[in-house]
Amino acid sequence: MASTDIPSTDMNAAGLRSDERLERLKLFGLSSPALILVMIILVLPVGWLFYVSFIGADGNFSLENYERMVARKSYMRIFRTTFLVSIMTTGLCILIGYPLAYFLSQLPKKWANIALITVLLPFWTSLLVRTYAWLVLLQKKGLVNEWAMSLGLWDEPIKMVHNMTGNLIGMVHIMLPFLILPLYGAMTAINRDFMKAASNLGASPRRAFWTVFFPLTTPGLFAGALMVFILCLGFFVTPAVLGGGKVIMVSMKIVSNIELFVNWGAASALGVVLLVSTMVILWIASRFLNFDQMTGGGRH
C-alpha cells in the first residue's frame, strides 16, 4: 500500500524494498505483544474447548456430546431460538437505530452532542439493572399496563414480558448504542456537498438519499449490525429474566449442562457448535456482502 504512494525509480527500488521489509518487521515486532496476548487468552482456551468437547463422561475420546445434540430435539430448537433472537434484535435495532442516527447526524454539533449523551446514558447503567427495570415496567401490574389501562388504551393487561416480546424489547434497548455509534460516525463523515450536488443534478430528496447517502453509510451499518448480531448470540441475563423461562438461548443451555452433566464436554460442545455455526454464517454473509466495507476498509 505504502509503496504505491511513493514515487519510485529503478535506481532506489531495491533500497525501498528492503526498507519496506524492515518496516514490516518492525510493525510485526510492535504488534507481537498483542498477538501473544490473543494467543494466550483466545486461541489456547478455544483450542482446549474443542478438545474437551470430544471427551465423554468416562474421560475417553467420544462423540457423545455431539450425538446428544442430534438425538434431542431441544438442542436444535435452542440454536434456532438463539439465531432467530439475534437476527430479530439486529433487524429491530436497524429499524430504530438508522432513523435515529440520521436525525442525530443532521443536528447542529452542539445539540448532536447532547443527544449522543442520551444515547450513551444506558451504557452507564448495569445491564442487570436495566433488564430488571424492564421487568418492572412491562409486567402485568407494571407501569406501562397500569397507565395504559387507566388511560383506557386497553382493558386487559397485555402480556409484554416473560415471553419473546419482552426479551426483544430488553435486548434491543441494550444493543441500540452498538448500532447507532458506528452508524453516526459513518453519517457525519459524509460530505454534505454530495447531497447538494445530487439535488443540483435533479435528484429528488428520496433519490438523493437512496443513491448517494445510504450507500455511503453501509460500512457503518454493516459494522454496527455485525457487532449487534455477534453480541446477541451470547446473551444470558436478559432472556433469562425477561423470557419467562420459555426463551432458551445457547448460553443458558451451557449453564444448565455444566450443572447437569458430570463432564465439561457437554457444555463445551455447545460452545463449539455456536462458534462454528457463527463462523459459517459470517462466511456466507461475506460472500454476499463486501466484507471490506464491514470493517471500514472500503472507505476512501
Added chain:
Amino acid sequence: MKKLSILTVSATLLATTAMADKSVTVASWGGSYQEAQSKALFQPAAANTGIEVKEETYGGMSDVRLQVNTGQVTLDIVVSGSGSAARAAEEGLLEKLDYDVIDVSTFIPGTYDDYCLGGDVFSTVYAWNTATVGEDGPQSWADFFDTEKFPGSRAYRGKVAGALEPALMADGVAPEDVYSVLDSEEGIERAIDKIRELKPNIAVFWSSGAQQAQLMKDGEVDMTTGWNGRFDNAKADGAKVAYSFNQALADYDCFAIPKGAPNKDVAMEFLAEISKAEYQDDLPKYITYGPTNKAAYETGEIDPAVAASLPSTPENTAKQLPISLEWYSKWETIAAEMYQEMLTE
C-alpha cells in the same frame, strides 16, 4: 529479658500452630440463607469448640468438581442441595461421612446419607395469591393443575427438579407410588405430558427462589410452585400469599466434605457439633426452614407458632412426600433433557 521474649514468641508460635490445626473453611450460598446459618450454627459452634471457621460463598458442586479434579481443594465443608450432593457423591467428589463421630440418632429419617448430612428441611409447595384466588386456594396438586376449578395464570419450575412429582400426583398417582411410576422414560413422559397440558396456563417458568417471591408479590401470576421459606418472607414483606404443606415435596439442604479436604477430621468434628439440637433450634429464628434434628423441637427454643410453619414438624412431615435421592441420581440428566424438550416446544 531476651529469654522472655523468645519464650513469648515460641509460645505464640505454638499457639498459632495449635489454632491452625483446628480450622475449617465452610462454603455456602450467601445471602440471608448463609447469614442464618452463620448466626445459628457456624459462629456459636466455633465459639464453643475453639475451631476457627472461615466462611466463603461458592457456586455449587461444579466448583467442588473443579477443585477435586485439579487437586486444589481449599474447602472443608460445602452446603449443597441434597440432589446435587448425591450426584457429586456418585462422581466420587465427596468424602464419606463418619457417623461414629456425627450423632444422627435423633435425625429425621432420610435427611442424611453416607456423603451428605442434612442441615435444614424445606418444602416445594404450591402457593396462591389470596387476593385473586381467595383464602381457599388449591388443597392438592390436582387442584393446582385444574384450570376450571382454579382459573388463573401459573408459574412452574424451569428445571426438572421437583417438577415431575406434582404432575404425577395431579394425574392421580398416589404419593407413595410416584417414584415407582417415574422409574421409566414412559413414566417421566406421563408427568411431562401433564405439564404440557397445563403449559398454556403457565405464564412463567421460574428459575430462582427470589423470582418466586417476586412473582407473587407483584401479582404477576395467581399461583406458583416454590419453596416455603420464600413465601413466608414474601408474606412478611406484604405479599398476599398463602401455601399448603399438603402433598408438598420435602427436601433438605446438607453439608458435605469435598474429597481431599485439607482439614477433613476437623470438618467431621465441626459437623458433629452443628448437628446438635442446641444449634439447630436457633435456625428458625433467622429463616423458616426446619431443623433436621428432631430433638431441636423439644428444647423449647422454637416458638410453637413458628414450629407450625416449619416443614419438618411431625404433623407437616406426615402430609408430604420426601424427595427420593436415588431417583434423582438415576434419572435426573435424562429427565432434564426430556423436560427441556417440553420447554422449547
